[in-house]
Amino acid sequence: MTPAGLPPLPAGEFADLDPAVWPRTVLRGPDGAMVIGGCDVRDLARDFGTPLFLLDEADFRTRAAAFRTSYAGGDAPATVYYAAKAFLATRVARWVEEEGLGLDVASGGELAVALAAEFPPERLILHGNNKSLDEIARALRAGVGLIVIDSLVEIDRVAEVAQRLGVVAEVLVRVTVGVEAHTHEFIATAHEDQKFGLSLSNGEAAAAVLQILERPSLHFAGLHSHIGSQIFDASGFEIAASRIVELAAELAERGIAIEWLDLGGGMGIAYTSYDDPLDVADMAMAIDRIVVKSCERAGLPIPRMAFEPGRAIVGPAGVTLYEVGTVKPVQLDHDLVRTFVSVDGGMSDNIRTALYDADYTVVLASRESAAEPMLCRVVGKHCESGDVVVRDAWLPADLAPGDLLAVAGTGAYCRSMASQYNYLPRPAVISVRDGMTDTVLRRETEADMLSLDPGA
Ligand code: LLP
Numbered sequence: 001m002t003p004a005g006l007p008p009l010p011a012g013e014f015a016d017l018d019p020a021v022w023p024r025t026v027l028r029g030p031d032g033a034m035v036i037g038g039c040d041v042r043d044l045a046r047d048f049g050t051p052l053f054l055l056d057e058a059d060f061r062t063r064a065a066a067f068r069t070s071y072a073g074g075d076a077p078a079t080v081y082y083a084a085k086a087f088l089a090t091r092v093a094r095w096v097e098e099e100g101l102g103l104d105v106a107s108g109g110e111l112a113v114a115l116a117a118e119f120p121p122e123r124l125i126l127h128g129n130n131k132s133l134d135e136i137a138r139a140l141r142a143g144v145g146l147i148v149i150d151s152l153v154e155i156d157r158v159a160e161v162a163q164r165l166g167v168v169a170e171v172l173v174r175v176t177v178g179v180e181a182h183t184h185e186f187i188a189t190a191h192e193d194q195k196f197g198l199s200l201s202n203g204e205a206a207a208a209v210l211q212i213l214e215r216p217s218l219h220f221a222g223l224h225s226h227i228g229s230q231i232f233d234a235s236g237f238e239i240a241a242s243r244i245v246e247l248a249a250e251l252a253e254r255g256i257a258i259e260w261l262d263l264g265g266g267m268g269i270a271y272t273s274y275d276d277p278l279d280v281a282d283m284a285m286a287i288d289r290i291v292v293k294s295c296e297r298a299g300l301p302i303p304r305m306a307f308e309p310g311r312a313i314v315g316p317a318g319v320t321l322y323e324v325g326t327v328k329p330v331q332l333d334h335d336l337v338r339t340f341v342s343v344d345g346g347m348s349d350n351i352r353t354a355l356y357d358a359d360y361t362v363v364l365a366s367r368e369s370a371a372e373p374m375l376c377r378v379v380g381k382h383c384e385s386g387d388v389v390v391r392d393a394w395l396p397a398d399l400a401p402g403d404l405l406a407v408a409g410t411g412a413y414c415r416s417m418a419s420q421y422n423y424l425p426r427p428a429v430i431s432v433r434d435g436m437t438d439t440v441l442r443r444e445t446e447a448d449m450l451s452l453d454p455g456a
Pocket of ligand 1: 083127264266308
């Protein structure tokens with residue numbers, strides 16, 4: 001019996017390596033150790049150290065290509081921009097480019113990585129609710145395809161920089177449609193109590209479009225909306241699309257055409273076997289139908305669509321490898337023991353458990369074990385009790401220091417949100433494919449960190 005609130009004991013065919021959760025190339029080798037991209041995790045740990053982020057290149061490319069073809073194939077064909085914030089390095093930008101996607105960047109730093117990878121600038125879209133003058137100028141000089149306007153103040157800012165540079169900026173207006181989506185649930189409200197975008201309900205979004213039209217250095221290219229993240233079905237997109245199409249219809253009455261309609265990202269992934277997101281093609285088809293129906297109802301031509309998935313492309317392609325340092329049983333009550341398993345990373349390489357109460361799947365990776373499962377909490381090595389990697393996990397009772405653990409679904413928002421808390425150097429990111437490895441990001445060193453400190 002599993003105590004209330006705890007995950008059920010693993011059972012069934014996919015109890016170990018559920019293909020819905022792990023990258024496509026993951027399997028158990030002949031002696032039971034995990035193999036990813038044709039590489040044995042023990043070799044990877046030996047060669048690159050732990051903690052280690054592994055990226056399954058084939059998995060990433062397959063998902064990117066699936067997004068491109070699924071979203072391009074409907075009656076409202078779309079351009080897919082990979083959201084860099086989930087994870088970006090020059091190698092990843094090249095995969096994105098080769099798979100035919102655009103790239104969504106949300107800061108000067110993300111732009112710099114894209115440009116260092118020689119990503120075609122016309123396939124870049126620039127986001128941000130507080131873009132600096134410098135970021136705007138760098139984006140315009142580079143020739144980014146689209147800039148998303150997030151506030152009324154920003155209209156003047158982008159217009160002035162564009163004018164100074166003698167270019168016309170193609171801009172979208174980010175509209176807050178009053179929908180907040182998370183997994184199965186979404187909340188549709190009239191007010192929009194958050195920092196992003198321009199409100200639909202109080203008329204700010206429409207006012208922004210009119211202001212943009214007065215600026216000769218700006219070209220109004222369309223509307224944008226992003227409703228949230230880790231979304232499992234299309235119902236939130238349905239409300240968002242119909243509300244935004246209503247605005248497009250209002251603008252059409254004034255003779256203003258919408259070329260682009262960008263519905264953002266947020267498509268969810270399975271972090272555990274209990275998560276059940278729609279697959280890429282089904283989600284694409286559902287959203288396509290919604291957009292086509294909304295446009296028909298409003299008597300509008302179908303605009304060029306855009307989407308900005310991040311997590312759904314890179315999340316499942318990533319695995320974190322940790323080495324177990326200590327195994328410490330703690331008696332919770334007379335018949336319940338929780339074993340704290342300390343690994344050599346923690347909240348500095350995965351803040352999502354502490355920040356969002358995120359759930360992850362963890363397995364013993366360096367060997368197989370027939371030992372009974374024991375209830376574990378996988379924790380990091382930081383000086384903080386909230387430093388939890390996986391809150392509740394069943395791991396074999398013979399788990400011991402030196403074993404390797406693998407955590408699934410860490411490709412998105414783990415390395416990109418990593419810190420140097422306690423001066424832990426940030427882990428390397430290694431891509432694996434057909435038994436070969438490539439360094440995506442090398443491991444940070446203590447010397448790297450000390451180089452920031454002029455007194456060192
Ligand atoms: N486009 C816009 C305008 C966004 O704000 C975001 C995410 C995306 C696209 C990509 O969303 P995705 O498809 O990756 O869900 N740190 C959080 C996620 C924050 C997402 C913020 N914006 C996490 O770790 O769950």
